[in-house]
Amino acid sequence: MSVMSLVKHIHWPLVLILSLYLGLGASYSLVTPPFEGYDEQPHFRYIAWLATHRSLPVLTKGSPFGTFHEAFQPPFYYTLAALTFGWIDTSDLSDLTSQRNPYWAYEIGKVGNDNKNMYLHGPWEKFPFHKTILALHAMRWLSVLIGAVTVGATYMLVAEIFPTRPYLRLGAVALVAFNPEFLYINSLVTNDGLVAALTALAMLVVIRQVRTGWTARSVMLLGGLMALAILTELSSLILLPLVGLAVVIELWRIRDVKRIAQYLLIVAGVLLVLCGWWFWRNQVLYGDWSSIEY
DSSP: OOHHHHHHHSOHHHHHHHHHHHHHHHHHHHHSOTTOSTTHHHHHHHHHHHHHHSSOOOOOTTOOTTTSTTTTSOSHHHHHHHHHHTTSOOTTHHHHHTOBOTTOOOOTTSOOSOOSOSBOOOGGGSSSOOHHHHHHHHHHHHHHHHHHHHHHHHHHHHHHHOTTOHHHHHHHHHHHHTOHHHHHHTTSSOSHHHHHHHHHHHHHHHHHHHHHOOOHHHHHHHHHHHHHHHTTOGGGGGHHHHHHHHHHHHHHHHOOHHHHHHHHHHHHHHHHHHHHHHHHHHHHHHSOSSSTTO
């Protein structure tokens, strides 16, 4: 394909929306004070622990808020961030997070001498960034890029469902990309953005299977995406009913129980290989396969 032909096939409205999203996401990541994002400090500590100790943190009952209360979370997002930016020195993390704002605690609906910043902030957080602040912003920018995957997956998902309505897919993409909460969450250190991206990609594979039929390759891809989503956040188990519905549709279409059973065994095998160790570890450590009830 020539360069001119490639240029003609580029969806320029999508490129524009993605560019605006990246600009807004980067802006959100820069203006939100360090560690003021929802649960951002324990998410960051999880990553720093992985990078420093090369092992998963263990959840302990009664652990202080803000330390390791996110240790019950599956490890994929944290491992990805640690492998990407774990080389950055975070030895000043405790110093930065010990500077708590004495007026932070507040009660909604009551007047008080307080504000919403949990920590004290100062010139040590300004550009050029160093150590923990540099690692924090690098991980936030990774979250922004992960959000772009969700935006792109949304475009392809709507295109699969409504192939003759290009404006509908652009509208859906714009609705996702410019949603303030979506921009905010995908500009923080958190696993929420990655689970959204992986879930959207898994849904895309399911919809394509419904339209064109199942193949061994698409089933393995679906199993892999589901496994990574589950290893990012257990809320992605909600994909299982969607896959069940797709199984019913395929069974009704091809009337081949044996082939469907083979496909399900492939999915189950991929999930077991990639996720089984995590649930076994939780059961051994906490007596709870999910670790949520610990």
